[in-house]
Amino acid sequence: MKISLTVNGAQRAFDVHPGDTLLEVLRREGYKGVKKGCGAGDCGACAVLLDGRAVNSCLVLAGKADGSEVLTIEGLSKDGALHPLQEAFLDEGAVQCGYCTPGMIIASLDLLTHHPDPNEEEIREGIAGNLCRCTGYTKELRAIQAAAEKMREARHG
Amino acid sequence: MAEERRPAFVVVGKNERKVDGVALVTGKPKFAGDLDLPGTLCVKILHSPHAHARIVEIDASEAEGLPGVACVLTHQNTPLTRYTTAGQGYPEPSPYDARMFDTKVRFVGDRVAAVAAETEEIALEALKKIRVRYEELPAILSVDGALAAGAPIIHDEKDSPGIYDAAKNIAADVDIDVGDVAQGFAESDVIVETVCETQYAQHAPIEPHVVLTNLDEDGRLVIRSSTQVPFHVRRIVARVLDVPLHRIRVIKPRIGGGFGVKQEVLLEDLAALVTLRTGRPALVVLSRQEEFIASRTRHPMRIRVKLGARSDGALHALEMEVLSNTGAYGTHALTVLSNVGSKTLPIYNKAKNVHFFGKAVYTNLPVAGAYRGYGATQGYFALETAMDELADGLGMDPLKLRRRNAIRVGESSPIFEKLGEGREGVAQTVKSCGLERAIELGAARIGWEEKRGKRPRQGSRVRGVGMSIHMQGSGIPQIDMAAATVKMNEDGSFNLLIGATDLGTGSDTILAQIAAEILGVPVSKVIVTSSDTDVTPFDTGAYASSTTYVSGKAVERAALAVREQIVQVAAAMLADDGGNLDEARFVLKNERAVAPNGRGVTLAEICQRAMYQTGQFQIAATASFVPDESPPPFMASFAEVEVDTETGRVQVLEYVAAVDCGVAINPKMAEGQVEGSVANGIGFALTEEMLFSSKGRVRNPTLFDYKILGARDVPPIEVILVPSFEPTGPVGAKSVGEIGINGPIPTIANAIHDAVGIRLTKTPFTPERVLDALRARRPG
Ligand code: FES
Ligand code: FES
Numbered sequence: 046m047k048i049s050l051t052v053n054g055a056q057r058a059f060d061v062h063p064g065d066t067l068l069e070v071l072r073r074e075g076y077k078g079v080k081k082g083c084g085a086g087d088c089g090a091c092a093v094l095l096d097g098r099a100v101n102s103c104l105v106l107a108g109k110a111d112g113s114e115v116l117t118i119e120g121l122s123k124d125g126a127l128h129p130l131q132e133a134f135l136d137e138g139a140v141q142c143g144y145c146t147p148g149m150i151i152a153s154l155d156l157l158t159h160h161p162d163p164n165e166e167e168i169r170e171g172i173a174g175n176l177c178r179c180t181g182y183t184k185e186l187r188a189i190q191a192a193a194e195k196m197r198e199a200r201h202g
Numbered sequence: 203m204a205e206e207r208r209p210a211f212v213v214v215g216k217n218e219r220k221v222d223g224v225a226l227v228t229g230k231p232k233f234a235g236d237l238d239l240p241g242t243l244c245v246k247i248l249h250s251p252h253a254h255a256r257i258v259e260i261d262a263s264e265a266e267g268l269p270g271v272a273c274v275l276t277h278q279n280t281p282l283t284r285y286t287t288a289g290q291g292y293p294e295p296s297p298y299d300a301r302m303f304d305t306k307v308r309f310v311g312d313r314v315a316a317v318a319a320e321t322e323e324i325a326l327e328a329l330k331k332i333r334v335r336y337e338e339l340p341a342i343l344s345v346d347g348a349l350a351a352g353a354p355i356i357h358d359e360k361d362s363p364g365i366y367d368a369a370k371n372i373a374a375d376v377d378i379d380v381g382d383v384a385q386g387f388a389e390s391d392v393i394v395e396t397v398c399e400t401q402y403a404q405h406a407p408i409e410p411h412v413v414l415t416n417l418d419e420d421g422r423l424v425i426r427s428s429t430q431v432p433f434h435v436r437r438i439v440a441r442v443l444d445v446p447l448h449r450i451r452v453i454k455p456r457i458g459g460g461f462g463v464k465q466e467v468l469l470e471d472l473a474a475l476v477t478l479r480t481g482r483p484a485l486v487v488l489s490r491q492e493e494f495i496a497s498r499t500r501h502p503m504r505i506r507v508k509l510g511a512r513s514d515g516a517l518h519a520l521e522m523e524v525l526s527n528t529g530a531y532g533t534h535a536l537t538v539l540s541n542v543g544s545k546t547l548p549i550y551n552k553a554k555n556v557h558f559f560g561k562a563v564y565t566n567l568p569v570a571g572a573y574r575g576y577g578a579t580q581g582y583f584a585l586e587t588a589m590d591e592l593a594d595g596l597g598m599d600p601l602k603l604r605r606r607n608a609i610r611v612g613e614s615s616p617i618f619e620k621l622g623e624g625r626e627g628v629a630q631t632v633k634s635c636g637l638e639r640a641i642e643l644g645a646a647r648i649g650w651e652e653k654r655g656k657r658p659r660q661g662s663r664v665r666g667v668g669m670s671i672h673m674q675g676s677g678i679p680q681i682d683m684a685a686a687t688v689k690m691n692e693d694g695s696f697n698l699l700i701g702a703t704d705l706g707t708g709s710d711t712i713l714a715q716i717a718a719e720i721l722g723v724p725v726s727k728v729i730v731t732s733s734d735t736d737v738t739p740f741d742t743g744a745y746a747s748s749t750t751y752v753s754g755k756a757v758e759r760a761a762l763a764v765r766e767q768i769v770q771v772a773a774a775m776l777a778d779d780g781g782n783l784d785e786a787r788f789v790l791k792n793e794r795a796v797a798p799n800g801r802g803v804t805l806a807e808i809c810q811r812a813m814y815q816t817g818q819f820q821i822a823a824t825a826s827f828v829p830d831e832s833p834p835p836f837m838a839s840f841a842e843v844e845v846d847t848e849t850g851r852v853q854v855l856e857y858v859a860a861v862d863c864g865v866a867i868n869p870k871m872a873e874g875q876v877e878g879s880v881a882n883g884i885g886f887a888l889t890e891e892m893l894f895s896s897k898g899r900v901r902n903p904t905l906f907d908y909k910i911l912g913a914r915d916v917p918p919i920e921v922i923l924v925p926s927f928e929p930t931g932p933v934g935a936k937s938v939g940e941i942g943i944n945g946p947i948p949t950i951a952n953a954i955h956d957a958v959g960i961r962l963t964k965t966p967f968t969p970e971r972v973l974d975a976l977r978a979r980r981p982g
Contacts, residue, residue: 131224137870138217175913183918
């Protein structure tokens with residue numbers, strides 16, 4: 046079957062099998078920043094924004110996403126300029142192997158979009174579904190806080 | 203103080219961004235599974251459903267006939283060479299007890315066959331069509347069962363060299379003595395003895411194992427692997443598949459965490475053989491379930507520690523007995539066993555009488571292997587639990603007892619020499635040690651004086667604090683080797699080629715920082731290429747906390763050699779100028795070489811001259827390093843916990859790790875190493891445990907049921923980097939990758955004891971175990 050998606054702002058049409066997950070389709074189509082850690086909704090490495098909310102793309106049937114808007118990590122930086130979350134993850138040392146990072150940043154983006162000024166508890170809650178085996182989350186918490194601040198400043202200009 | 207020797211650094215000690223960071227945060231296809239090669243075959247493995255069985259018959263004809271199947275591999279059509287999957291230096295100190303495919307299966311998850319097909323669906327379909335007739339054998343599911351008289355023999359084959367005593371299911375055995383331990387106990391005033399047990403635990407890197415192979419334009423085999431040991435992969439695959447080593451190229455792209463589980467040659471042989479047989483690219487990726495049932499685990503252990511001390515608190519006799527479960531194969535059996543002692547006992551070097559002995563035994567359970575901490579994690583649970591009991595017995599503050607007995611600068615331990623990596627070790631004296639300071643800073647941070655023994659209670663919840671101290675090593679002395687090449691370009695930039703393997707640890711970055719420091723350039727002028735056997739010089743790989751120290755030293759040497767060449771050219775360029783051109787007193791800074799008289803030339807000008815103008819040559823050098831010692835990093839770790847006496851739940855409220863890793867080349871990355879390993883360690887202490895059915899099948903092979911900690915579960919972790927300077931290390935550095943994981947189990951156990959007076963001796967400390975212990979303590 047054919048589906049159409051807006052991926053990172055671009056209108057795309059894909060041929061998919063009924064059983065294909067969104068994760069499989071995105072990776073097949075070259076969005077390799079979407080990672081697979083479990084294929085079962087347990088790790089968050091495959092997170093993308095689907096119509097503005099973070100979902101584990103391994104749990105979404107591609108067919109069900111037909112007509113939706115998808116944002117992957119590849120669509121986050123604009124014209125070579127990193128998003129404040131990406132900058133903050135680098136500056137705070139929140140990236141070790143980087144395998145969980147795309148999903149972690151997508152989950153953080155969802156959080157900060159809906160919660161521009163979260164406290165530490167809310168941040169922990171916001172990335173609770175994103176497992177990282179390298180870092181212990183301390184540096185992610187700081188990075189997300191720092192990014193939140195920058196994003197608020199940018200908004201209030 | 204040691205810090206005074208620390209030179210003023212420009213790049214070292216700075217929180218440089220990761221050199222590969224931008225690619226990672228923008229989702230660039232940097233991992234082995236991200237590369238699409240046209241015509242790639244998907245490889246799937248048929249795993250044994252039995253814990254112990256002989257394969258009487260395999261019929262793969264139906265699977266082979268399935269449209270879309272390219273090839274099926276079984277023991278009938280693959281090399282029968284015995285080898286070890288342990289990616290260690292050569293010759294590996296692990297028994298050669300494995301084959302690609304054997305006629306016997308030894309655990310649920312063992313390899314039976316593999317299929318390569320056009321798609322994953324076809325491969326999985328084909329697996330179902332392979333007919334296997336097994337003769338089931340009695341399975342051994344415990345270490346005691348393995349050692350029982352008349353136990354079935356797991357490795358009854360005759361052609362596996364290196365097994366200590368196959369007939370008794372003993373893969374490895376260690377026994378060393380210092381002084382006279384019996385005499386030592388006889389002379390002791392207080393003696394304590396404790397037995398601790400650790401669980402089956404899995405590394406669970408978020409990226410599963412992945413290998414992609416293909417033939418390049420010249421018909422050479424290219425292996426892209428999520429490996430910690432590219433050079434060992436090349437060597438082992440060459441031997442197992444009988445392919446000339448020079449026909450193989452191994453590339454480690456970015457990898458998604460390792461922690462030891464990728465120090466195994468687990469899949470490379472399969473993908474490589476498919477590619478050699480079919481001429482086509484082959485991709486094999488383990489599913490999360492396969493990671494649990496068929497990759498590697500930490501060695502579960504039972505460890506008995508007996509300590510004897512004089513009434514003044516001086517440790518006098520120390521005995522440690524280890525029973526290690528290596529699972530179905532003996533990968534790292536001997537070396538992990540040795541490290542239980544070699545990375546723990548030297549910390550209490552005042553004890554003159556020491557006996558360390560133990561066995562690693564085979565069982566029909568998943569295969570244990572290398573795991574961050576490498577035996578020390580298990581050893582410290584028992585040792586540091588016993589130390590707390592000894593403090594109790596002596597009526598002494600646990601902190602004071604440890605201070606009194608811990609190793610210091612200028613001191614040695616006979617254990618360094620007696621106990622190495624499956625052979626004798628190497629004598630060394632400690633040249634940097636911030637342990638005393640770490641204890642002091644950590645105690646202040648957690649509030650030891652105010653909180654210890656106070657047991658504040660709120661309803662059913664009681665708080666307590668605990669601590670423990672630790673060391674690790676920095677590489678394997680006189681075994682590990684690393685090499686680095688530094689090569690200059692005419693814009694004043696440098697290529698840094700290193701065999702060292704960045705697992706996400708940041709080693710590419712800190713090695714670039716070392717080179718940049720010496721060459722007087724920013725990190726952006728150092729282009730790092732690592733872990734490609736065709737391009738980069740040799741390195742034994744990322745394990746044993748070796749990279750910063752061993753690979754770092756190779757980089758330091760190569761950079762110093764290049765520096766010398768640069769200065770020679772600069773001196774010649776400035777010769778007309780007269781003045782003092784003492785080459786030894788040139789300084790490289792801000793991308794210039796500056797003479798003692800203050801005149802200078804840019805690095806770009808220097809390289810342009812060397813390349814194009816006068817006395818032309820390539821400014822470059824390759825250097826190697828083999829360490830003669832393994833300077834230990836040290837750590838004091840502290841935790842405050844809250845125990846709910848009604849539910850049995852243990853919550854860590856705060857965790858403090860004060861670590862001496864020498865000069866922290868990149869402090870945030872060093873902290874990150876400790877934070878990550880502490881988080882993993884807290885998981886071991888509280889939640890992580892592989893559970894087995896009565897038939898030896900893993901019951902919880904998912905990240906849902908095997909609970910690694912998420913952001914909500916991890917307490918605030920405070921890392922204190924204690925300054926010290928290791929004179930033998932590159933820019934004063936020691937290792938930091940493993941040590942953190944040793945802390946949580948004993949620290950939390952000791953804190954639980956402080957809170958509610960129970961001694962937990964079995965990990966993880968689940969609510970059930972806590973409640974059992976609380977009940978057992980209450981009379982009636
Ligand atoms: S891969 Fe989707 S949640 Fe793990
Ligand atoms: S950085 Fe490696 S899993 Fe998060």
